[in-house]
Amino acid sequence: MQCSWKLVILLGLASIAIQYTAIRTLTSKAFQLCQLPSPQNCSLGAQETDTPGGCDDYPYFSVNATRKTHILLLATTRSGSSFVGQLLNQHQEVFYLFEPLYHVQNTLMPCLSHSRPPADRRVMLGASRDLLRSLFDCDLYFLESYMKPMPTNHTTDKLFRRGASRALCQQPVCDAFSPADINVEEGDCVKKCGALNTTLATEACREKRFVAIKVVRVAEIGDLRALVEDPRLNIKVIQLVRDPRGIMSSRIETFRDIYRLWRIWRATGRRPYNLDLTPLTVLCKDFFSSVSTGLSHPYWLKGKYMLVRYEDMAKKPLQKTKEIFDFLGLSVDKNVEDWIQANTQGSNEPSVKHKYGTLRDSAATAESWRLSLSYDMVEYTQTVCHKVLQQLGYKAARSEGELKNMSLTLVQDKTFVPFL
Numbered sequence: 558m559q560c561s562w563k564l565v566i567l568l569g570l571a572s573i574a575i576q577y578t579a580i581r582t583l584t585s586k587a588f589q590l591c592q593l594p595s596p597q598n599c600s601l602g603a604q605e606t607d608t609p610g611g612c613d614d615y616p617y618f619s620v621n622a623t624r625k626t627h628i629l630l631l632a633t634t635r636s637g638s639s640f641v642g643q644l645l646n647q648h649q650e651v652f653y654l655f656e657p658l659y660h661v662q663n664t665l666m667p668c669l670s671h672s673r674p675p676a677d678r679r680v681m682l683g684a685s686r687d688l689l690r691s692l693f694d695c696d697l698y699f700l701e702s703y704m705k706p707m708p709t710n711h712t713t714d715k716l717f718r719r720g721a722s723r724a725l726c727q728q729p730v731c732d733a734f735s736p737a738d739i740n741v742e743e744g745d746c747v748k749k750c751g752a753l754n755t756t757l758a759t760e761a762c763r764e765k766r767f768v769a770i771k772v773v774r775v776a777e778i779g780d781l782r783a784l785v786e787d788p789r790l791n792i793k794v795i796q797l798v799r800d801p802r803g804i805m806s807s808r809i810e811t812f813r814d815i816y817r818l819w820r821i822w823r824a825t826g827r828r829p830y831n832l833d834l835t836p837l838t839v840l841c842k843d844f845f846s847s848v849s850t851g852l853s854h855p856y857w858l859k860g861k862y863m864l865v866r867y868e869d870m871a872k873k874p875l876q877k878t879k880e881i882f883d884f885l886g887l888s889v890d891k892n893v894e895d896w897i898q899a900n901t902q903g904s905n906e907p908s909v910k911h912k913y914g915t916l917r918d919s920a921a922t923a924e925s926w927r928l929s930l931s932y933d934m935v936e937y938t939q940t941v942c943h944k945v946l947q948q949l950g951y952k953a954a955r956s957e958g959e960l961k962n963m964s965l966t967l968v969q970d971k972t973f974v975p976f977l
């Protein structure tokens with residue numbers, strides 16, 4: 558066991574700051590494998606960690622960081638975030654990263670599995686905020702400390718979904734493709750580009766006016782308040798939501814092992830007695846709480862928050878993209894327009910077959926869950942999730958006939974304007 562009882566006891570301590578700082582100090586001395594990294598460069602160092610000699614002692618931040626816009630795409634798994642992320646990714650002026658918090662989870666999970674969930678959550682959040690801050694400042698070296706094995710000479714082939722970032726698959730980071738090559742497939746990028754030189758990646762990031770990061774591992778927008786309020790950043794949050802019935806349907810399809818019993822439920826219309834309903838209850842509880850925070854328009858989100866329903870995006874991709882880009886201060890350039898054209902028209906040849914692929918006939922997909930979930934399942938979900946369904950304008954299906962009749966939409970017209 559690399560993470561000993563000392564760590565477990567520490568996790569029991571009350572305050573976030575004490576806990577986080579203490580863990581850092583302790584782990585850096587005694588537990589190599591569970592070391593929490595600290596930013597190598599104190600450009601946008603961790604504000605709320607008052608480690609002696611930490612970044613607060615060096616209030617430097619890079620000149621360019623202030624002129625950038627930092628886009629946080631906040632979503633949950635299977636809520637259509639790859640699709641929206643790709644829209645940002647296509648833009649010439651955007652440096653996009655696909656879920657870098659994967660590395661935080663991967664590194665910290667083995668350390669945390671013996672302790673209590675609320676404490677785990679706080680440690681993860683502290684580390685996540687640190688990492689996001691550094692990445693928004695283009696410090697990709699900091700991310701290296703979360704990779705296993707840790708890269709040598711600043712090159713790595715372990716960056717999660719590297720191929721999903723255009724900027725990491727083209728010159729100057731990768732010579733195999735030029736910025737003019739659109740629709741470079743993820744697999745091709747990984748195959749042809751070789752190991753990633755993080756120094757070059759950092760340089761590429763610094764050149765761009767926008768840094769966009771997709772995050773699906775933070776449940777509550779309120780947990781990122783310290784990041785949003787950081788005066789050194791210029792954050793805009795896009796909170797992407799989707800009908801929880803659609804999310805569940807998509808997860809059942811995608812994560813086949815975890816959701817095996819759910820598929821039995823779906824196929825038979827009868828809920829297996831030993832089915833664990835936690836994934837659903839947690840999804841809707843977190844969702845409701847996070848969306849409530851966002852829509853209550855707290856002052857710290859003023860000018861920085863926009864809620865987007867995936868279904869609206871799917872129905873009117875170009876119009877919705879324009880609204881989002883307007884809010885972000887981006888123009889819809891030709892790349893983006895071409896990408897939308899190519900990927901939302903139900904083209905006969907889907908060009909990406911990746912498990913997490915984004916390319917599909919968007920409008921038809923948004924409500925297709927209605928044809929695959931059983932009514933029993935839908936009814937149950939509607940009960941558990943009724944608050945968030947109502948909040949976001951998703952109608953309940955009152956009968957099997959209503960559920961399966963696709964000429965009736967379950968998505969109410971509802972406008973969510975940016976919080977300006």
Ligand SMILES: *[C@@H]1O[C@H](CO)[C@@H](O)[C@H](O)[C@H]1NC(C)=O
Nearest residue numbers: 597598599600617619620698
């Ligand atoms: C930190 O950033 C400064 C300014 O860009 C640079 O001069 C310095 O070399 C960096 N240090 C590290 C360790 O990356």
Ligand SMILES: *[C@@H]1O[C@H](CO)[C@@H](O)[C@H](O)[C@H]1NC(C)=O
Nearest residue numbers: 707708709710711712713752
């Ligand atoms: C890292 O760079 C040094 C100096 O160029 C070299 O000696 C070493 O072999 C490199 N390590 C790896 C793993 O490539």
Ligand SMILES: *[C@@H]1O[C@H](CO)[C@@H](O)[C@H](O)[C@H]1NC(C)=O
Nearest residue numbers: 710711712754755756757760
């Ligand atoms: C990575 O790129 C930097 C900047 O161009 C270069 O100096 C360095 O040698 C490269 N590293 C490797 C391992 O190629």
Ligand SMILES: *[C@@H]1O[C@H](CO)[C@@H](O)[C@H](O)[C@H]1NC(C)=O
Nearest residue numbers: 619620621760763764765766
């Ligand atoms: C700042 O950004 C410009 C382009 O916008 C780039 O040419 C320059 O190298 C960047 N400076 C630093 C210190 O990263």
Ligand SMILES: *[C@@H]1O[C@H](CO)[C@@H](O)[C@H](O)[C@H]1NC(C)=O
Nearest residue numbers: 958959961962963964965966
């Ligand atoms: C589906 O809904 C439409 C619109 O309300 C209705 O006209 C139609 O009869 C329904 N179809 C079936 C098979 O119930």
